Amino acid sequence: MITRIPGCHCSSMRDDPPTRFQRFSSDENLREITVENVQLTEYVNDEIIEFQQQDFHDLQRNLLEKKDQFEDDQFSEELFELSKEKILKRPKDIINNPVLFIKNKKYFLPRQGRLNDCWFIVALINLQYYPNLFQFIVQPNEQSFDNNYAGIFHFRFWQAGTWVDVVIDDRLPTENGKLVYASSGYENEFWPALIEKAYAKLLYRSYEKLSEGNFRISMQDLSGGIGEEYLTESSSEKLFEIIQDAKIRPTLIACGTSFKVTPEMSEFGLMQRHQYAITDVKLVKKKNVDDESKLIRIRNPHGKKIKVSHFGKIPDSFEKEIIKSKLKIEVDGEIWILYEDFIKLFEFVEICNLTPNRIINNIYAKKEGKKLSLSAIEGKWMGGINSREASVDVISKIYPKYSIVLTKPDYEDEKCNILIGLSIERRQDLEEVKKTQIYFKIIYKSIDGDEIIDAQKSFDSDDTEFDPVGGFGQAAKRLYLKLGTYYIIPYTTDTFKGATFYLQILSEHKNILKVHDRDIDINQIMSKLHTLTPADDNENLDDQLFLNMASKVDGKIDFKSLYFILRNDKFSFNKNCYILHELVDEVFLELETILETKKFVSKKKLSIARIAKVTLTVEEAFERYEEAGSPGSMSVLFLTQVLERNGYLKNEEVIETVHEEMGMELIHVNDIILIVVALKSRFGLPCEEFNANLCQDFIAMVRGYDDFQGNYLNFNEPTIHDLRIDTKQFEKITQFITESKKQFDNYATESYFSVQFKQLKNTLDAIDYKLRYSMIANIFQKYGNELDIFYDQFIQSVVDTTLILGTKKKTE
Known part of the structure; x- marks a missing residue:
């Protein structure tokens, strides 16, 4: 089920005094939001098993009719590691008068439980600044423990360009009547616990696997924004200004400590490998000094009261009245810290830049208040490469390319502020997202104006190559680029098949991200059959096989006869079938x-x-x-x-x-x-794999071309069974097989007699099937193995592609 979300008309920004970006109303030209029921999967015995999609409203309606309460079989008790002490309870069995969300409270108080999922709880803390986003994700006005209660709730998350709806039951792990994992500072409020359960189901169908993660991933999953990471050691000179700017823009922001415990961390009571929300940043004058000091307020997601909330030299450096009025502690777990201490104690700062849509509304540039635009595109990878192979020459041949053309500067210095983000869609057969390395490479092409290079040409030494940008599950970079044409190549060094990625660009320029690929010459592909000629050395042998099977009435054969011919040991193509393979x-x-x-x-x-x-x-x-x-x-x-x-x-x-x-x-x-x-x-072993379906497709291919002058027809099932071919059409099929196998062998590995996905484009090119990358990726996804493709799979994909393109040509 797909739900379309209209424009939001309430304030989407903070509860603070209005700022420039808050004053603008919803723009109907903004990107429409759609929500889909999530498709969960399980990887079993080398196969992806899809669970039945759950629709909240249908399930709730059925439960209410039966006066029953929901028990989610897709996140069942067996996945919770329960014990005598650790049991599942519904909120109504934990406390009287539970609520999903307490309205009219100034602060959100989600608290981290026993899981090491500070990276997720910190993202929840950031939601308090964006009421529209919170309402969209949690939907507190549409679900509760009172009206239409059936023990079922649902929450929304962003997944590589798509918002998905995740359904859960409200049974939560408890010990001695207390929640084991996330909770709220308000005793009877349960949205933090329930959304944590939904997120655990979405990512891993496991609570335990939420331990240790990346804040940029959780922030993006709760917003669809583009994350940036700044290392404090290398960014210390400008980092305070970056944080200060981020706090007045629509962003989610957090910081994290190092893996190592330092004496300073122990002194300040900070935890190692822990992430904190950044809730405020200020410049404040010290005692008897005109210069302003830089201070940052952080918030521990554990939410516990801290004895010393103004760290280090703060109590001695500022008047008590200044501390009381300007360095306020608003909730338990907050700490004020001098910037000079901050850069010593924290390893990184992560900022998620929200993007314009009908939930967030418009986003504006820092200078001149110009609207920012989001350009985005979805793509697919065939597989991963070794990091040592990741040269521009290699990745430009085996991964998709995208172009951006910058013709007008943002600023007086003739440059453009471009934020690029890349993320990967989760799948149960892939490595965990937090362990999956993805990258993108940027190349500046030295050409004039808005000219675009031919998609088949390579990059050369005159082109400017940027350092690769990478990360686990997500990669992003803010760049200040001069005018010109740039090419972006997303790639991965993890070896998995068919992963979907999502590429986004946030800038002042509309619709600047384009697919950079060649056009398909359908006529060239369709004419291939017309130009095929049989090989002289095989003609008599194969013709005799045909005559032996041909009908005496019309001298033709059907797909069954073709099947027996192609599997006959005397068929010319099968002469190498019984050469023994050497094991490597x-x-x-x-x-x-x-x-x-x-x-x-x-x-x-x-x-x-x-x-x-x-x-x-x-x-x-x-x-x-x-x-x-x-x-x-x-x-x-x-x-x-x-x-x-x-x-x-x-x-x-x-x-x-x-x-x-x-x-x-x-x-x-x-x-x-x-x-x-x-x-x-x-x-x-090709001689063993010419199956009956492929023989039907061979006949449909040559009959479609001959009967309709290259304009193929979609034959229905009964028609395909009845199709017959004469000797000339049979010769076209045999030559089509022979030529394609010859080129296939040129690119096949000697070890396994298969073509690696890296060579699939070259193999198709060699038989004059010059396809776009997206088509090649889909071919490999449908017909290939994990890393390679065998000849029988390859020839089936080529025949199917011919039929599809022929049908397309007929309809044009």
């Missing part, structure tokens, strides 16, 4: 893991026919080599014969590996099947 060192490392765990992660899904063939081959070997007196087992020495029968060269190292791992002279039939199936999932 990498395989033995995998075999060790398989034998230790008795599990393997398949690099490709094997057909039932292939698995059955492996099983049959192994069983035939056992009939010959089975050890007397040990049913179902044979000597390890005969393992190489079994592997040879399955297409792999004899290798004594296999025996050594198996013998070392299993510690015995005999091996069971099930273990051999496991080994062979694992190997089959690593290697491509």
Whole structure:
């Protein structure tokens, strides 16, 4: 379900006196907000399992009709590590008269519990300055413990460009009747505890995994903003002014201490590896001194009362009346600290810049009050690369590129203030976001005006290359750029497939972020079949196979006959099918893991026919080599014969590996099947994988071109079954297979006979399928393995692409 949010008309800013950016009303031209029910997943046995999407209103309505209370099976009791002391209770069973949110209170009092999730609680503290944002996320006017109560609540979070709605039940972990994790300083208020549970469900379906995280990630998840990080050691000269500026702009802001405990931290009672909210910043005159001192107020998310709330030299440096009037402590856990001490005690400051939309309203530049605009785009990565490979030449060939053209300066110094942010969408099969390294590279192209370089040309030594910007789960950088054209290349050094990223630019310039890619020449791709000619050396052999299967009535064949021809040992393409593969060192490392765990992660899904063939081959070997007196087992020495029968060269190292791992002279039939199936999932054997569906698509492809002069038709299922081809069309198919396999082999690895995702674009280019990066990424996502693609997967993707583009051309 998708919900559209209209413009907000109440104040979206702080409770402080109005500032310039607060005075502007909602702009109907601002970006519309949509909310989707979150799609949670689970990664099981190398597959992503999607949970059923939960709709709050549907669930609540059904519960009220049944007079029941919600128990969330997607975040069940088994995931809570409960004990006799630690049990789940609903707020109504914890205290009388619980409320979600206490209105008309000046301060938010979320408090950190036993989890090390200060990075999340600090973000909640920042929400008090933005009522519209809080109302949008928590929805206190729409859900409560009174009206329509059914033990169900929901909260909203931003995920890589999309706001998602997360549903939870209100059962919370308790001990001795007290909340174990987040709570509120107001005893009967429960929004901090419930939103923490929703966030735990969204990220990991686990409370414990919330321990230790990144404030920039939680801030972005609660706002959609763009985070910046400043290291105090390298930014100390300008950092106070940066913080001061951030406190008068729409931002969320926090600071963090180091991993190491220093004497100064112990003196001030600060915690190591802990994050604090920055709640105020001031310039105040000292006693008998005209110069102003810089001070920062921080707030500990534990929310406990502190004996010494004005640290260091503050009590001796300022008059008591000044401290009382200007350095106020408003809530428990707040501390005033001199800036000179701050830069010694804190390692970093993180600022999340809110972006303009119908929740936040307009955002304005510091100078001249100009409106800021957000340019954003979603993209997909095929996979990750080793950090040593991350040169511009490499990443520009295997990752998407985006351009920005700056033609008008923001300031008198002829420069533009540009804030770039990159974030990754969470998925359960990926590394935790807080551990996932992502980057972007910026290149300035030395060209005149707003000219854009050809998307197929490389960057050269005359171009200015910026240092890469990176981070865990999120990367951002504020730049002051001269006029010209810039190229942004997002990439990752973590090896996962099909990750979605979101690239944002906040600046005074509208819609400046563009995809930088080549156009697709559909006519060139469509004409490929027309220009194919059969190879002379294979013509007679393959033609004879065709004639043997052709109907005597019309001299044509259907997809079933094509299937049998393509799988025939005499078919010209299959002449290399039975060349034995040499096992490489990498395989033995995998075999060790398989034998230790008795599990393997398949690099490709094997057909039932292939698995059955492996099983049959192994069983035939056992009939010959089975050890007397040990049913179902044979000597390890005969393992190489079994592997040879399955297409792999004899290798004594296999025996050594198996013998070392299993510690015995005999091996069971099930273990051999496991080994062979694992190997089959690593290697491509094209003659075994021309399945019936692919044969149907081959016929649809050539018939579509010939019948409609290159304008393809969407054949429905009954029509595809009835399609037939003549000998010329058959020759086109065979040559299409032969040429594409030749180019595929040029880029395939010798170890596994597969093409790495880094070479997929080059392989497609070689067969004249010059596609855009987004299409190549989708092909790899749908047809590829974790890091590579086998020929049978590749040819299926090419045929499907031909049919799709042909259909598109017909409709134009």
